[in-house]
Amino acid sequence: xxxxxxxDVVRADSRARERFYDSRGYGRVRGGDLxxxxxxxxxxxxxxxxxxxxxxxxxxxxxxxTVSAVDFLVYKDLRDRGFYLTPAREGWVDDPDGVDFVVYxxxxxxxxxxxxxxxxxxxxxxxxxxxxxxxxxxxVVDEESELTYLDTATREIDGTSAADVPAVRGELLAERVLxxxxxxxxxxxxxxxxxxxxxxxxxxxxxxxxxxxxGVLSVDGGADxxxxxxxxxxxxxxxxxxxxxxxxxxxxxxxxxxxKFGADFRTYADVESVDDLGHSELLVRVLPASHGFEPxxxxxxxxxAHGVRKTMVFALVxxxxxxxxxxxxxx
Amino acid sequence: xxxxxxxDVVRADSRARERFYDSRGYGRVRGGDLxxxxxxxxxxxxxxxxxxxxxxxxxxxxxxxTVSAVDFLVYKDLRDRGFYLTPAREGWVDDPDGVDFVVYxxxxxxxxxxxxxxxxxxxxxxxxxxxxxxxxxxxVVDEESELTYLDTATREIDGTSAADVPAVRGELLAERVLxxxxxxxxxxxxxxxxxxxxxxxxxxxxxxxxxxxxGVLSVDGGADxxxxxxxxxxxxxxxxxxxxxxxxxxxxxxxxxxxKFGADFRTYADVESVDDLGHSELLVRVLPASHGFEPxxxxxxxxxAHGVRKTMVFALVxxxxxxxxxxxxxx
Numbered sequence: 283x284x285x286x287x288x289x290d291v292v293r294a295d296s297r298a299r300e301r302f303y304d305s306r307g308y309g310r311v312r313g314g315d316l317x318x319x320x321x322x323x324x325x326x327x328x329x330x331x332x333x334x335x336x337x338x339x340x341x342x343x344x345x346x347x348t349v350s351a352v353d354f355l356v357y358k359d360l361r362d363r364g365f366y367l368t369p370a371r372e373g374w375v376d377d378p379d380g381v382d383f384v385v386y387x388x389x390x391x392x393x394x395x396x397x398x399x400x401x402x403x404x405x406x407x408x409x410x411x412x413x414x415x416x417x418x419x420x421x422v423v424d425e426e427s428e429l430t431y432l433d434t435a436t437r438e439i440d441g442t443s444a445a446d447v448p449a450v451r452g453e454l455l456a457e458r459v460l461x462x463x464x465x466x467x468x469x470x471x472x473x474x475x476x477x478x479x480x481x482x483x484x485x486x487x488x489x490x491x492x493x494x495x496x497g498v499l500s501v502d503g504g505a506d507x508x509x510x511x512x513x514x515x516x517x518x519x520x521x522x523x524x525x526x527x528x529x530x531x532x533x534x535x536x537x538x539x540x541x542k543f544g545a546d547f548r549t550y551a552d553v554e555s556v557d558d559l560g561h562s563e564l565l566v567r568v569l570p571a572s573h574g575f576e577p578x579x580x581x582x583x584x585x586x587a588h589g590v591r592k593t594m595v596f597a598l599v600x601x602x603x604x605x606x607x608x609x610x611x612x613x
Numbered sequence: 614x615x616x617x618x619x620x621d622v623v624r625a626d627s628r629a630r631e632r633f634y635d636s637r638g639y640g641r642v643r644g645g646d647l648x649x650x651x652x653x654x655x656x657x658x659x660x661x662x663x664x665x666x667x668x669x670x671x672x673x674x675x676x677x678x679t680v681s682a683v684d685f686l687v688y689k690d691l692r693d694r695g696f697y698l699t700p701a702r703e704g705w706v707d708d709p710d711g712v713d714f715v716v717y718x719x720x721x722x723x724x725x726x727x728x729x730x731x732x733x734x735x736x737x738x739x740x741x742x743x744x745x746x747x748x749x750x751x752x753v754v755d756e757e758s759e760l761t762y763l764d765t766a767t768r769e770i771d772g773t774s775a776a777d778v779p780a781v782r783g784e785l786l787a788e789r790v791l792x793x794x795x796x797x798x799x800x801x802x803x804x805x806x807x808x809x810x811x812x813x814x815x816x817x818x819x820x821x822x823x824x825x826x827x828g829v830l831s832v833d834g835g836a837d838x839x840x841x842x843x844x845x846x847x848x849x850x851x852x853x854x855x856x857x858x859x860x861x862x863x864x865x866x867x868x869x870x871x872x873k874f875g876a877d878f879r880t881y882a883d884v885e886s887v888d889d890l891g892h893s894e895l896l897v898r899v900l901p902a903s904h905g906f907e908p909x910x911x912x913x914x915x916x917x918a919h920g921v922r923k924t925m926v927f928a929l930v931x932x933x934x935x936x937x938x939x940x941x942x943x944x
Contacts (some may be wrong), residue, residue, distance in 0.1 A: 341793060344786055351786045355809075405788060406872055407846050424872035425817040426807045427789055455675055455682045457736060458758055462672060476757045478686075486756040515738050541737055541755035544913020582875020582917060589920040 307366030307391035441551030571600035638697030638722035772865035772882030902931035
């Protein structure tokens with residue numbers, strides 16, 4: 283069987299189309315013949331279905347750089363898992379932007395309409411720009427060539443937490459606000475702050491800034507003094523975190539510190555009283571929308587969140603906030 | 614009872630010594646009288662044992678900055694947990710350097726010789742220089758004034774993994790080395806690399822560089838070519854990681870990628886065969902000795918390691934390597 287490399291396409295004949303496309307979903311039909319992406323041809327070589335492409339075996343295809351090793355590893359892994367998939371090229375699949383492979387549901391192929399996963403291949407050392415996340419699965423190839431799949435999706439936030447808090451007086455002490463004698467609802471119903479004892483409640487700077495802006499908390503210097511302190515100790519990160527804190531509260535969700543989980547916030551969707559507090563559902567990390575992820579940091583966050591039965595959400599802050607959820611996927 | 618602030622010491626009389634030192638371990642005896650650190654005096658105020666220090670109650674002691682809020686929170690928490698403790702001041706305790714409090718075993722106090730914990734207080738936003746870790750417990754006060762205790766200690770690494778590997782030939786492909794037909798011992802006994810299939814094994818760049826330097830792996834360009842590729846994709850971080858990889862292997866421990874845990878390596882102390890692989894014991898993160906930790910990153914690493922029943926170890930690289938283990942502590 284004759285296969286020739288023509289630019290970035292491997293041309294094959296109608297017999298190849300019957301054997302590889304019709305029955306196993308490789309390539310794209312052109313007239314009655316078959317076009318294969320080099321990674322597909324390399325996989326057919328690797329399996330022994332074809333001997334060579336333009337005289338190159340799979341070792342040579344990889345060594346020459348005709349086929350990228352990471353693409354090949356991901357392609358092979360998804361085939362090993364029983365999927366048919368198509369390289370995401372203009373004209374080969376709908377909406378190829380931002381992904382490398384379109385993967386069909388098991389038992390289906392390029393002749394069907396359904397898509398199971400849109401997969402982007404990244405190496406462990408590649409930079410992953412935050413805005414490129416959402417509506418794709420990252421297939422991360424680590425330094426030992428093991429694969430980790432991370433499913434990314436944009437999402438909304440909503441909850442039913444909505445307790446009213448009467449006016450409260452507080453004192454700004456370094457990086458916290460101390461309320462020595464607050465109304466009970468502050469902590470017990472609305473879950474602001476952390477109790478020092480039976481009476482006193484300590485608010486974080488974001489909590490205090492939010493409550494001061496809402497006219498609930500009075501503190502010397504007002505909200506401005508609290509925000510100024512926040513910026514002093516965190517820089518512009520404080521404004522991002524305060525914006526996300528406010529958006530979460532305004533969506534009916536109670537954010538509390540995520541420090542123990544290495545995140546900005548953990549969130550509770552339905553707080554009526556701290557005496558009957560459910561499990562917190564989300565871990566939220568606040569980042570500027572321009573952030574570039576190291577895949578390893580993503581893996582760390584997602585693994586930790588999974589281990590504590592929470593969902594990892596990144597709050598990407600620009601003029602607005604985009605919420606992107608990332609979860610481990612076993613295809 | 615008269616208590617006066619004299620510089621950074623609160624002076625009290627012999628009656629105070631009897632009540633607070635002899636029976637409850639506050640302060641330091643001076644002659645027959647008692648010196649208290651302001652944080653101790655603030656705690657006595659807070660408990661209602663004394664009314665004021667120089668006319669200031671606890672709110673004023675904190676508001677005036679006479680007592681730091683984070684110190685007070687940690688002092689109070691340790692007292693609440695039933696410990697006696699002494700502020701780490703020159704002349705008050707042995708070896709006060711690098712810590713804020715010396716904590717005695719429960720039931721003991723400053724009149725005994727034993728020390729349970731040497732505690733350093735840090736705020737969530739403080740920078741923690743890597744060389745300051747080891748032989749201390751970090752008491753991290755997060756933004757909501759909750760406490761997390763992290764026990765840090767220097768340690769050694771050792772294991773019994775020591776398989777010999779016959780010569781092997783490999784091919785450098787971007788960020789990995791592919792061995793198409795390696796001796797079985799490479800993967801099965803010595804646990805180098807990751808299998809592509811029944812035959813081929815993929816080595817990471819650190820594995821390949823280590824094996825090439827040891828004269829086991831032959832590859833075009835030799836070890837230098839592999840190291841050059843590593844530096845190309847990771848910069849000087851590659852040299853640090855290779856140094857740590859080699860030190861681990863030379864200590865009888867098998868390092869494998871820690872990517873899924875967000876670390877550089879996970880390690881196996883006693884590998885005889887991959888068919889009978891135990892649980893990996895350590896997660897290792899490689900850092901320059903000059904690194905400054907954000908407490909939140911420390912909390913994230915330690916929490917994750919605990920969740921997967923491993924111990925978090927930081928390999929701090931300078932001329933040599935210092936191994937610092939960090940674990941969550943509930944005092």
